[in-house]
Structures are given as C-alpha cells and as structure tokens.
Amino acid sequence: MNVKYLLPFIEAAYEVLQAEVKCKMQRGELLLEKSHYVTNDLTVIVSMVGDIEGTVFYSMNNKTAMFISSAILGEQLEEMNSIAQSGVAELGNVITGRASVKLSSAGFNSNISPPTLLMGKGAVISTLDYTRLIVPLTGEPGEIIIHLALREGTHKGLSTPNISVPVAPLKK
Amino acid sequence: MVNVNFMNPFVEAAVEVLKAEVQLVPQRGSLSLTKSALTTNDITVLISLVGQVQGVVMYGMSIDTGLELVSRMMGQVFKEFDNLAQSGVAEMGNVITGRATVKLYEGGFSAMISPPTLIQGRDVTISTLDFARIIVPLVTEAGEIVIHLALRESPTGQQDNNFVDLTIPPSSTKS
Secondary structure, X not given: OOHHHHHHHHHHHHHHHHHHHOOOOEEOOOEEEOOOEEOOXXXXXXXXXXXXXXXXXXXXXXXXXXXXXXXXXXXXXXOOOHHHHHHHHHHHHHHHHHHHHHHXXXXXXXXXXOOEEEEOOOOEEEOOOOOEEEEEEEEOOEEEEEEEEEEEOOOOOOOOOOOOXXXXXXXX | OEOHHHHHHHHHHHHHHHHHHHOOOOEEOOOEEEOOOEXXXXXXXXXXXXXXXXXXXXXXXXXXXXXXXXXXXXXXXXXXXXXXXXXXXXXXXXXXXXXXXXXXXXXXXXEXXXXXXXXXXXXXXXXXXXXXXXXXXXXXXXXXXXXXXXXXXXOOOOOOOOOOOOOOOOOOOOO
16 A cells, blocks of 8 residues: 555545535544454445555445435435435546546546445454555545555556557567 | 357366366256346455456355365365465456356357456355356355356447557557
8 A cells, every 4th residue: 555546546536526415524643554444334435546545435424425425415314214325426426536636637547336325333344464544534514534455457458558558579 | 239149168167176076077057147246155256357258157155165165175174264275266266257258269259357356255146247147056065155257248349448459659648
C-alpha cells in the first residue's frame, strides 16, 4: 500500500461529500491494517483493475447511510430500503471513480468495477495479501471509513492506451 | 440485461478447475435468476470484473466444504479455516474466474478480474444493486459450491473509463 494512492481518495471523498451531501468531513488518524476487517452495518465494495489494483471499501453504520442517501436524494428516507442502498453504493462508486480519474492524471490508469453492497454487522472480510490503509472521515453524517487495499498492478491484462509500440531492437 | 452467454464459461471453468485441483466432479444443480440480495453462506469469495463484461462473481460455500477443498488442494488436512485455508479458497475462486475470462475472451468478450476478497459470516446480505444474479449451484462430494453471477455487457463507451486519447497534446489536463 503506497501513500501516493491515498491523496486522490481523500480529495475525492471530500469533494463528493461536499458536493452531494453538503458536508465537510474531517480526516481522522490513518492506520495500516494487516488483519481482517469486521464489517459495520453497511460496506460498499468497489474493485480496481489496471495500473492500480485491489479493492476499496466504504463502511458506515445505518444512521450515517440514511443521512447520506437522504441528502443525495433530497428527501428524508425512513428505512434502509433499496433506494437508500443504491444511494450509498452510488456514493462509493462516484468517490472511487473520481479518485481513479485523479490517479489517471498522475499516470496510474485503472478501471473500476460496479459497486457491491454488503449489509450486516460482524462479517469478516479479508483482502488476503493486500494491506489495508484505513482512512476515517467524520462529519455531520457520522463516520465513514475508507479502506484502501490497493497496490501497483502487475499488468496481467490490457493496459491503456491499447496500442503496442514495438521496442526498438538493441544495437549490438 | 443478463446475458446467459456469460454463464457457461464460469460453469465450464469451475468444472475444469475442480477436476484438476481437487479431483472433484461437480454436478450442476438447477439454476435460478434473482434480483434480490444474496444471503451469505459461511464463506464467500468475491471477484469483480471490468471491461466488456462487468459485474461481480461470488463463490459461496460452507466452512466444511472450504476446508475439504483446501485439504485436497494442498495435500494436508485443514481443521481450522485459518489464513492459509482462506488464501487457498480465494485462490481457487481466482483461478476459476481467470479461466472463465479466457473463455469469455474466446467468445469475443474481454474482461479483467480484480483481486479476490474473502467474506466470512453467515446471514450477511450482499446486494448487487441493479445487476440481476444467476445462481448456479454445483454439488460435489465435498459439499455444495454456489456460483453467483451478476454480470452484464458494459454499455459502449464505458468499457475503458480512463482511456487517454493520444490526440490530446500532453500539456492539457483532463478533469
């Protein structure tokens, strides 16, 4: 886990939460975790493939999720229904997407997967040999924790731009 | 829109890998299609796909099945679902999914897979939002492995989110 991947995510989270939820978030202390993550009420899972690969989690409790979805949708939601769920998943999607664009400008091109939403406290998530960088953000909605389990990709697949430039033969 | 063409590569890949790695011949149970969230089994391996086919694939099984699989795979008896066992199960999901993407590519759909995430915990709900899920149960001697496929063809123009157009001069910045 390299800290240069970190700033795009923090910036993206600040910007998106400011724009969509009209809240300024404060960053808490960063932590590096090798152990498993025990889930909160809601966890949005977005994977990345490319120059940077791995998985990003956004975790929060129900109250924070409702606050965020209500703010995004512009109406007060009473229960964690599928609309509220899609609001939270969309938040994770937009933040990760924005971060990947910033990473692109820094030279790291990646594609992000569609988001998956995990609901239920107490499940154990392991990102295996990817260490997780924990970024807690607090603000009016409550606490949102961003977990970054990322590292530089090994270019197993296609990379952009998808034009191969032949290597010049070595002069002997 | 769910494409059933995406299902066969995964079932074929799973059968091949299970035969090769753990000497098990799975029987396919009856398929179902659902939009509702999935309630997890003890162990779920989650792998995302990006590219022409996008979405998520999940492999669910009980702890006993997981232990049996890794025991056969590594040639030693596992009594506890420890870190090594976890990485074994995740790796199996990784290999199956990787093999499936090769088959998808041969069928004209290119996709790349994400690293696997392992989720442990029964009765946790996983929602794939507006992706409908095909559920393929595979019954083996070691127990049942359920493959959940929530995949669709990427809408054109969305396949490479960060495609950098070479015609744009290097000095300009894209926001």
